[in-house]
Amino acid sequence: MPTEEVSRRAILRVSLGLAGLLGLGAVVKFLGYQPAPANPTHFTLKMPQDYQVGSATSLPEAKAWLFRDEQGLYAISAVCTHLGCMVNFANDQFECPCHGSRYNAAGYVLKGPAKLPLNYLALTLSPEGAVMLDTKVNVPADQRLTVGS
Secondary structure: OOOOOOOHHHHHHHHHHHHHHHHHHHHHHHHOOOOOOOOOOEEEOOOHHHOOOOOEEEEHHHOEEEEEEOOEEEEEEOEOOOOOOEOEEEOOEEEOOOOOOEEEOOOOEEEOOOOOOOOEEEEEEOOOOOEEEEEEEEEOOOOOEOOOO
16 A cells, blocks of 8 residues: 655645634734723812812722811822832821832922922812812922812
8 A cells, every 4th residue: 555755845835824813813812902991180189178188088990099187188199109019108208118218298208219209189069069089180389279168
């Protein structure tokens, strides 16, 4: 019984065909890629009167802290300016658990490696009167959302 030999050329054709199919599959997968939705940057919070003078409220979903002083409400980002870790607030200080940066209650650097202060974030009122936070807009440190008593 005669046996057929497979030529090198036939093996090469089959190999190139398989490689082409694998490549085509990768292209189809790439073109069908759907990135994860972006994190929200606008947050509707409570009514201004729900925040007492002297309060500090963690907003973990917004990666921020909301404060109220005698002048009004203000928000400070909880994102460390060194490498982006989430800072904790305790004893009137922010502290980064990753590399030890510390900030005072106003967000200014007390101890590095961070060199820049924490960002202050924009606050406005919704048409219904609720506090709105925009984490994409930085504002000056002295800017407050003034609220009635």
